[in-house]
Amino acid sequence: MRIFAELVLRAAVVLTGVALATFALLWHAPGDPALAIAEARHGTVVSKEVLDLIRAEAGFDTGFWTAFWAWLSPLLIGDFGQSSVTGRHVWPDLVTAMSYTFPLALISLAIGLVVSVPLALVATRKPGSWMDRGAVALASIGVAIPAFWLGLLLILLFAVHLGWLPAMGAQTKAHAVLPALTLALGIAASLTRILRSGILEARTQTFLPAFYRRGVAAGDVARDHIAPHAAIPVVTVLGLELAFLLEGLVVVEVIFARPGLGSFLVNAIYARDFPKVQAVVIIAAVIFVTVNLLIDVIYRSLDPRMDRRDA
Template structure:
């Protein structure tokens, strides 16, 4: 918990410092986002006083952090509304898409890795490794544009933008799920092959233990240790990919929420998204450690 506090405080401080020292006048960005292009000096002075820009960095940072420690994310610098309800609305679009993408990646990677490990070194194995390598190398924004050109523009099967219906989530989920599947396929394949090479497995075979029982009780737990680690990190890193993908597909999720807040220099909104991402990373790593210890009892609390 102490480490989590350090991580969250550091993330908040670093993000606030980057926004504070970014080129340009933050008061002008807020004024243009709130009132339009033509703003007077009086309006700029009012916004500087309202946002605390004239009080100095540490005073402004503490003015934002103190209410946050009591569960208050503050109000938007642009529209004056509470940040938390808008953040919850954005999460309602982003989190389901992240879970669907992760499920799609698992649905593809597990069968592909099992097929590849049946005959290591065969053309199926080499093909699966090659496909996974290509999937890792393809940027999400480029793959998303290709899918839009193929399925939305050329074929007209799926919508390219928006989030009104379930079909609007297919192309974004495919874009993110392909990268997840590529990473997991390589890790699952390596984990299975390494588990099969453990020196104690032939002893179970000589004792007459069925292959299915050996695979379920001994190979699977050993192979699951690196898979759980990568799977948890993939869930956290999906938030990073969602920022780009949601902008490409014009989805009203955390990605669009964050990009619009950055352009408007809306400090409370940007900070809320950064802290949310930091909390997710902390919780995911905590869950990984707990699952890791349950899979491998040799790991002590200090080692975890």
């Protein structure tokens, strides 16, 4: 219980730091945010009176700490405020964007797991064989290819030349295939390399021959000892991939013209819509912190020695 409380306290400190850093960066960003908001609202040059009204409305005419607390106080109860451009509450638009982004992220993660686990198992059956070298080569190529370039290649092949799949939008399930593959192939490449290394390392543990001499079945040894040992680095990479999927989604959603957190964030940055930008950053930070908490919990279930070391 004490360890869990410490983890939650660390998470609270991280989220507070993220909120303060995000607000400070936006507050001190170059340019006049009131002018950007006015242009996004009206599309024309506006008078000084209108700019002063926007500054007062958005809180730009107050001090930094006053404005920060005015934004943070509602945030503590889940209120992200109102858009500086449209005047609409941020939360409904944010939920709509997340409804496109989160399913795509989970589908990409699932495809990455489905591809990486069999590929790593095939590679480790005969280390050094042509299958092993081929799997490592494919994983290395997948890690090296940038997501934006891979997305353009998939559009060129499957949407332009073959005409099998749509390239832009999110009207049907088919529109999610190419974005999901773009993200999934990078995830599969990273997981394949880590899982292969973890399995090979687990098989070299000095205590394993003792189990075989006692007559323990190879399948039981693999399930009870090799798999948990190999899963620890995989959990780390899987958690990081899930957290950093948001970063890749920003690029992928822009390339495929999909609605979601990526396009939501890009449009908010262009319009200097601070409440929307801050909302996306806070949501991303919450996801990242939550994933790390889950990783710590899973670590302790895979390796109980961690609790004894903490004690």
